[in-house]
Amino acid sequence: MRDLTVLYDATCALCVDARRWLEAQPKFVRLRFLPAGSPGAAARFPELNPADTLRDITVVDDAGNVYRGPKAWAMCLWATRSYRGWSQRLTSPELWPMAKRMIAWVSRNRGSLAPAGGWALRRL
Amino acid sequence: MDIIVTTYLIYLGLSIVITIWVARALFKNGLIFLVDVFAGNEALASSVNHLLVVGFYLINLGFVALALRIATPVPDARTSIEALASKIGTVLLVLGTMHFFNLYVFSRLRRNARLELAPPPVEPDACTAVRAAAAHA
Helix, strand or coil: CCEEEEEECCCCHHHHHHHHHHHHCCECCEEEEEECCCHHHHHHCCCCCHHHHHHCCEEEECCCEEEECHHHHHHHHHHECCCHHHHHHHCCCCCHHHHHHHHHHHHHCHHHHHHHHHHHHHHC | CCHHHHHHHHHHHHHHHHHHHHHHHHHHHHHHHHHHHCCCCHHHHHHHHHHHHHHHHHHHHHHHHHCCCCCCCCCCHHHHHHHHHHHHHHHHHHHHHHHHHHHHHHHHHHHHHHHHHCCCCCCCCEECCCCCCCCCC
16 A cells, blocks of 8 residues: 545644644555535545535545545554654554544544644644 | 783673674564565665674674773782673673664564555545656646
């Protein structure tokens, strides 16, 4: 696998901060970012429903494998050099159910969490 | 022979023997780590192993040489043994620190190599068509 395309909600401040943070990380796998629902995303992935990709962050690898929501988060961490270990720990059978719930909660409240999330991401 | 010269010679002899002993242990047991780090490439692993051991010898023998001088007077066997013990003790501590540092480097290299080869942590949800040559935002 050589690159992952991340379809993110470009209208959400937290997602834009997260994109910036990810772009700055050294990576094992290249990450490309496309705003969900944009013409660019539709051109590259004609079969994906734009409404689905706007609701949950979506990651697609170069073979067309689609990862949604918490799995997309795990794949983004997996792409980075410093946090690949964390992607493995978070997806372990013990932590994954809790991690999924937490990610889903953050995703649902991404509007109100933006200031705190942005502050944290700039310090990571 | 002068008692201080005898002390120096014993110090050098012991330090060099200990350095060789530690370096050989490192050389023999480090190889298996390095073979794993370099994904089974034994030629590369043994080359890196040699280079590491050369560095280890240079640093340790350099330290042994620099630490040779005994500044206090050594009139008898008792002061000679005391001076010798403190010199050898320092050399042993430096060797021990170097050794653990080497182990740390090995295990770090190994962990990084494992991470680089790690497969994706989750199974995909679906598969979709990908059109090449898209404009990226």
